[in-house]
Amino acid sequence: MEFDLEDPLVSLEEEQTFTISELFASESEHVPSPNCLTSTHFRVFCCEAISLILQVQVSCKLDPFVAYLAINYLHRFMSSQEIPQGKPWFLRLVVISCLSLASKMKNTTLSFLVIQKEGCYFKAQSIQRMELLILGALKWRMRSITPFSFLHFFISLAEIKDQSLKQALKSRASEIIFNAQNDIKLLEYKPSTVAATALIFASHELFPQQYSILRASITASEYLDGETLSKCFDLMQDMMRMEAKELMIDTSFLSTETPVSMLERNTKRQRI
């Protein structure tokens, strides 16, 4: 058996409504349990772990989907566990194991040696044990339902006929979703809500003329709650403003080559 992780739906021309409704029904089973989101320990641990995963993604040139999947496993696993204190190696072992599991699900080869070249080294046996622990905690449901699973469906609602426009929309929405994974607040929202929000933003950026049509067709979907969508929209808007603000700050440093600016830039570099 084999299957497509990114797009579990077949062509919607065949109107397989049982599959669509099943996808929406089961998405809640692939998110972390709600109770953990209020825990400070959970947030701190996950932020540090995500940072490490993204470092590995850059240094090993991983498929972004592998990193995204690994972060999903991390959230689901840590939301079902007590975070151990006084074991600094635990975080790194969890990160390596989540990346390993994600790469296996995506059927890409990822050597333990490569992802561990910085920092302490774990034996294959230790990683295997952690992998089995994570698999058990996630009930072996590793084909996570992520926002990417819903993009095709929502795009199809708008009845866009231009294929290149569809593809551009999907690409930009995916990019927004990848960038959003840094913010842990998004965990409060279901993958379908995140997908819908990302598409609305993408359409506004790329195709302002189509924006109102697409937004109307998405918000009309029976599977989405309007109020929740609105809150998610506000959160993502804040995130994108922060992102833009950071870019502006970088730009403003470059525009003025005064001694004060150089000093500040040097400080920033040291901090990084």
Next chain:
Amino acid sequence: MWNEESDWIGSFDSQLARLAECRMCSRDRGERPDATGMDLEVLEVAEEGSYGRVFRCLDIHTGALVTMKQITMVRLSQGVPAPIIREVSLLKELHHANIVKLLRVGLTENRYVNLVFEHLDYDLHHFIVNRGYPKDALTVKSFMYQILSAVAYCHSLKVLHRDLKPSNVLIDHSKRLIKLADFRLAGEFADDLLYTEKLGTSWYRAPEILCDSRQYSTQIDLWSVGCIFAEMVIGQPLVQAINCRDELEGIFKLLGTPTEETWPGITKLMPNLHIYYPKFDALGLETFVTDLEPSGLNLLSMMLCLDPSRRISAEAALKHAYFIDVNYVSLLLL
């Protein structure tokens, strides 16, 4: 003196305990696995292979019969093998009345993954061989409808079965209920796309795979279903009914050796086709598959279509005229 004697006795007791433990270990390792951690009692070994075994078990709590597939984890230098993770993860997402249910997943000694499935009385192979095949036309139709329902469901999730054959079609005899299963062992779905050649299993393999095509999709399962359909009607594997030196020759004798016209792309796929295979004229399905109503024969011909791009889909097959008199009432009455 007394102390020396005590030490000797204590030492002897320790050695006896260790020896007994070794015997228990060797017995477990040699024959039936200890499944008490899974709350199961092992009844018998159903199947053996290089990468694991299949057992018939009794669920201690419910008293129900279950099937446990025990997969040995090999090549642990890279942790838990990817094929195991992928298969289990996939099975966990399949929920359909005509697909065998994975009840739970457990571990033994961090060396074996134990998959516990619901148990069904027979498989279709056993049914055909021992019970003279389902001669009742309505039973054939019902079985076909259920098989196609399961396949259509899998394909809608972009899941291929890839090894459909009668022994993977389980039957709840009293209910005439069909469930698809896959009791292949871990090593048989390695990451490479090439199949291992095994006696008998290639009888259900699609021609594009037999031609060594690496490009295949859902259509391969429809070919297999077509072979199963024919076998239910005639009581033996279709290719076996034809006098031929290999499966591909049998297919070409039956349907005619393909040309660029009948199968666009075949000359690129098999440049030496006409060196290895004569230009057979089609004997025709009706020559071998007798006693099947015309609409059934029509559906069969759409499944056993050489050109994969023209082969019928599972979804479309369910809407074929052959099934026009199949409804839930008649399914329940069976």
